[in-house]
Amino acid sequence: MAARHALEAVLVDLSGTLHIEDAAVPGAQEALKRLRGASVIVRFVTNTTKESKQDLLQRLRKLEFDISENEIFTSLTAARSLLEQKQVRPMLLVDDRALPDFKGIQTSDPNTVVIGLAPEHFHYQILNQAFWLLLDGAPLIAIHKARYYKRKDDLALGPGPFVTALEYATDTKATVVEKPEKTFFLEALRGTGCEPEEAVMIGDGNTEHQMKKKLIHLLT
C-alpha cells in the first residue's frame, strides 16, 4: 500500500456522528475540541435537500458545537459548487428553504436543471420546461435520487422518479451530487485545497458502507 500523505483535512458527518436528531452524540463535543487542536482543516458534511447551511448552523450551535458556516458542506453546497465550476445558470427545482444556498447564482435564462425534493415543482408544465432545456444540451444535476420519503402518514414520491423520468425522456444521465457520490467528496475537498489522499472521513455505521471512492482511511 502506498505511503500515506500527512493528514490535512477531516470531513465529519453530522447526523448519526456528531448528533442524533436534537441531541449531541456523547463525547462528540470533546472530540471536536481535540480535533480543533490538531492543525487540520475541518468540514462538516451532510446530505440534505431542504436545510440551508443557516438552518444546520443554528441546530448545531444549539447543541453547543463550535462551528462556522463556511465549514459546513451539504449536498446543496455540492450542487452549487458544481454549478460554479461549470459556469452554468440553473433552473432550480428545489425546496424554497434550499434557495438561500444558491444565493448569488444567476438563474435567468437557465442552461442547466437542478432537481431536489420539490413536489410543488413536479407537475407536467414545469417538467416539460426542464425537458426542453435538457433537449438543448443542458446538464441535469440531481441532489439525490431517493425513490420516496416518509411523510407523517405515508410514503410519498421522492425526486428520484422525476430525475429518472427526465433521464428516460432525453436518454441522458443525471449527475447525482450527494454522499456517497464521488462528486460530493471531491467538491467538499475542493474548498480545502487538499487531495483525497490527505483527507479522512469520519462517519457512523451507515456511512462506512458507503465509503468506497478515493478516501483511504476511515475512523468510526
Next chain:
Amino acid sequence: MAARRALKAVLVDLSGTLHIEDAAVPGAQEALKRLRGASVIVRFVTNTTKESKQDLLERLRKLEFDISENEIFTSLTAARSLLEQKQVRPMLLVDDRALPDFKGIQTSDPNAVVIGLAPEHFHYQILNQAFRLLLDGAPLIAIHKARYYKRKDGLALGPGPFVTALEYATDTKATVVGKPEKTFFLEALRGTGCEPEEAVMIGDDCRDDVGGAQDVGMLGILVKTVHHRGMKQRTMNGSAL
C-alpha cells in the same frame, strides 16, 4: 420447419397500411373486399392512446371501408382486455377521449393503474396516488412508453417518462400493451379463438407490426408504403397517438 396451419385470422394495421392520414391507401379498399371473401376473421389493429373505437370507425367509414366496431382492436382495447382478464379496477390516467373504450369497467376503489398519454394527470398529487396503489401491489399497465410526442409548440413529454418514474419508485415493471408488445397481439387474437400459428399480421412497420407479430408466432406481411420523412421514426408519430 413445422408445417403452418390453415390461416384463420388476419390482423390488419390501420395507419400506413389501410390509410394514411385521411386518405385511403390506393388499392386497400379492393384488397379488403377480397379479404372479406375468404373465410377468415379480420381485425383492424392500431396503437392509440386517445382515439376511441368510435372515432376510428367514423374515420374509416368516411374512407369507405366496410368495417364494424367489434373488428377494431387498439392498444386501449388491449388494456381493457387485460383489465377484464385480471379482474382489476383501474385508476385510469388516460385522455378523456379514450374513456369510452373503458365503459363498463369499474373504476371506484381502484387496484390497478393504467397510464396513457394524459398530461393533465401528470402532476405530483395524482402520480402519488398511483404510487400508493402500486405500493399496495396494484399492477401498472402502460398503453405505451413513448419518450415524447410532437405538439404544435415543439416536443412534449410522453407517457414513457412517467411510467418509468413509477417503475423506478416502486422497483417494478409496467406491462406495456401497445404494439409491438406480445400482449397486444395475444389479446387481439383472444377474441378470435385463433392461435398465433393460424394468424397473419399485415402492416407497414417492420418492428411494430411484422416483428411484433412474428415474436408471438404469427406470420408477418410487410407492405411497402411511401412514407413522408420522419414518419418512420422510433417515436410515436401524430397519427398513432
